[in-house]
Amino acid sequence: MLVFGIPFVAYITQLVIILESIPGIEVVSSAVQLLTVGSVVVHCSWMYAVGMGLTRKVPDNRLNETWFKVAIGYQLGYSILQNIVFPIMNYQSTATNLVIVLISLVFAIYSSHFLSTLLRAAEESPNDGSGDFFLFLFDVVGIWWLQPRINRIFDDDVVSYDPDMPLDQHVKDTL
Numbered sequence: 001m002l003v004f005g006i007p008f009v010a011y012i013t014q015l016v017i018i019l020e021s022i023p024g025i026e027v028v029s030s031a032v033q034l035l036t037v038g039s040v041v042v043h044c045s046w047m048y049a050v051g052m053g054l055t056r057k058v059p060d061n062r063l064n065e066t067w068f069k070v071a072i073g074y075q076l077g078y079s080i081l082q083n084i085v086f087p088i089m090n091y092q093s094t095a096t097n098l099v100i101v102l103i104s105l106v107f108a109i110y111s112s113h114f115l116s117t118l119l120r121a122a123e124e125s126p127n128d129g130s131g132d133f134f135l136f137l138f139d140v141v142g143i144w145w146l147q148p149r150i151n152r153i154f155d156d157d158v159v160s161y162d163p164d165m166p167l168d169q170h171v172k173d174t175l
Helices: 001-018 026-057 065-089 096-123 131-139 139-154
Strands: none
Touching: 026 065, 026 096, 026 139, 065 096, 096 131, 096 139, 131 139
16 A cells, blocks of 8 residues: 555646646645655566566566566656656656657556566466556556465465465464
8 A cells, every 4th residue: 555555646646736736836746746756666666576586486488688677767767757857857848758658658568568477477377467467557456466476476385386276375374
């Protein structure tokens, strides 16, 4: 909730501020922009950690790890440009912003594809991975289904991963 709920509130707050154009709102807007950048940093760090961990678990994958790193770096750079640099410079080129947003969207799709393919390979699952792709892409909801599966893959006690195993089977009965 802390990692993914706050960005949602930040985006909604920023939208309200833009739509209402309240005088003297620059301080609040700056705080929302910094909060947005912070949440993107946390999100990209999580995706990078999952991606690098899964590449170690699936060493014979044919995916390009370099493009994944570029995609994560671009998304971080885009967030910093859009929320910190451009407002300071008072830069408002619509054509340039459109190109930057489209490239960021392509990289977000690539990083979600990269992670969903690696997760499917680590689980040795026969499914096509399209559900995982959308869970990584819309991670505010997807994190609740993805993280327990990722934890099971990295659990040292499990010799091989069984995707049909209940998600809470590792929890010991404490009563």
